[in-house]
Every structure is written in structure tokens, then in C-alpha cells.
Amino acid sequence: MNYTGAIFDMDGVLFDTERIYQETWHELAEERRIELGRGFLKAITGTNGERMRRVVEEYYQVPDGLTVMEECMNRMKRKLSEHVPIKDGVCEILHFFREQGVRMAVASSSLPGQIEANLQRAGIRDYFNAVVSGTEVESGKPAPDIFLRAAERIGCRPEECFVFEDSENGVRAGHAAGCITVMVPDLIEPSEAIQPYCAWICRDFFEVQLLFTTRCEL
Known part of the structure; x- marks a missing residue:
């Protein structure tokens, strides 16, 4: 892959x-x-x-x-003005992708200022080549617009991009964009209906990194 x-x-x-x-x-x-x-x-x-x-x-x-x-x-x-809690394995997967030369983007429904503030406060802004807010596209998730824009911004074809999402709306958007969509569930467990839209379903980014080291190629 x-x-x-x-x-x-x-x-x-x-x-x-x-x-x-x-x-x-x-x-x-x-x-x-x-x-x-x-x-x-x-x-x-x-x-x-x-x-x-x-x-x-x-x-x-x-x-x-x-x-x-x-x-x-x-x-x-x-x-969130003082502390933004980072999910398990995030720093490790970002470092892994950067070492592999993978171009990265954030595609979030949040406002641009909040996205930038959170990334800066957490100390991970420099990992990303682009940031796209839902305010920049005509239709929000589950429409594919935001992921298509993000792929364009980092100069990659959608079919060569992995999308990481926790929500069913986000998974549907990534799939509709033609991206390889991975669900990392947060508060909501994946339903049977959403599973066909996912390439993988992983409990955290440690599991994601393990799969990348064994199944994927650049």
C-alpha cells in the first residue's frame, strides 16, 4: 500500500x-x-x-x-488556553511520518484560529505542511471537500493520502474523497454501518504505527 x-x-x-x-x-x-x-x-x-x-x-x-x-x-x-491534551501515540506517529518524508495536514471543522492555537500550544505545529478549516470549504463533513482541499494543499493525490478520523461523519468524508481512511475511535465506538468505509480501525496511534511498519510502503 x-x-x-x-x-x-x-x-x-x-x-x-x-x-x-x-x-x-x-x-x-x-x-x-x-x-x-x-x-x-x-x-x-x-x-x-x-x-x-x-x-x-x-x-x-x-x-x-x-x-x-x-x-x-x-x-x-x-x-484550552493553557493546556491541550494530546492523544496517545500522536507525537510518535507524527515523528514516524516525518522521518518517512510523508507530507501532513490537519483538516478540522474547527475555526482556523482555534486549530492554530491548539497546534502551537501542544508543540506540534511544525509537523504539518498545511492546515485546513471547515470554514474554507463549501460543504462540511460528511462531504469530502475538506479532505480534497487538504490533499491539494500538501501536493498529494487523494488516493495516496491516509485520513485519520474518530467520527462517522469524518470517516464518510474521507472515504468520499477517495482517501485511505482509518478510524481511531474516541467517544463513539464504530457502528457496523461505518466499518466498510474504513481501511483500518485502530484503538490508538501506537497500533496505527505498528500497522504502517508492517503493511505499508512509500
Whole structure:
């Protein structure tokens, strides 16, 4: 299996931030005396823009979800202002890819400023040749736009890029882009329906690196 590029989602993949997002969403719900349904986690993960707004409006029972979204993002910015928790094996896989000459990108639904701040604060910004935000493309995940843009930015063909995702929306987007899509689950276990879209499903990046050293070629 030949590859030249690696594209990473951010929240829940590079950083253990999905848990903090969920805590924040629930804080906002409790303040409004709303109980979020069990489907909220799956519905909101991997979304942004109009799709996220529709989810927020449905679960928070508000006519315009933008106010709730902005408050969530502001609280997250404060919470991550001092420390961004890195997921297990991330530093090792980034070093491995750089040693192999693989070009890397981040493709995240988050705002550009938050992506850059998190990468800088975690000390891993220099590993990446490009950063693409969901605000830069017409359609968010599960549409393939963000991964196609990321592959273009790092000068690689999509079919020669690995995509690393934790959400089903992200996995579908990577698959639709024609990339080799690997799911590294975070808060949500992969459903049977999503498994055909995944080249591999790995518990962490230590397992990912093991598979690369035994199955893949540059």
C-alpha cells in the first residue's frame, strides 16, 4: 500500500478535546434546564457550520443555534488556553511520518484560529505542511471537500493520502474523497454501518504505527 500524505482530524484524533466539548455542551444545556438526548453526541461530533446549527437547534430547542454555538466555542477557547491534551501515540506517529518524508495536514471543522492555537500550544505545529478549516470549504463533513482541499494543499493525490478520523461523519468524508481512511475511535465506538468505509480501525496511534511498519510502503 503506497502513500505520500497523511491528513488528520483534530478534536478526538490529535487531541483529547471531544470530552471537553461534550462537558461544555452539557454545561450549557444544564444552564438552560435542557436534557440533551442520547443521540446528541453522535449527531454533533464532526460537524460545523449549518449542519452543527441544525443539531443545536433541534436538541437545545432554540430558533437560532448560533448563540449557543458561539458560547460553546468561547468557553472551549478559555478551557484550552493553557493546556491541550494530546492523544496517545500522536507525537510518535507524527515523528514516524516525518522521518518517512510523508507530507501532513490537519483538516478540522474547527475555526482556523482555534486549530492554530491548539497546534502551537501542544508543540506540534511544525509537523504539518498545511492546515485546513471547515470554514474554507463549501460543504462540511460528511462531504469530502475538506479532505480534497487538504490533499491539494500538501501536493498529494487523494488516493495516496491516509485520513485519520474518530467520527462517522469524518470517516464518510474521507472515504468520499477517495482517501485511505482509518478510524481511531474516541467517544463513539464504530457502528457496523461505518466499518466498510474504513481501511483500518485502530484503538490508538501506537497500533496505527505498528500497522504502517508492517503493511505499508512509500
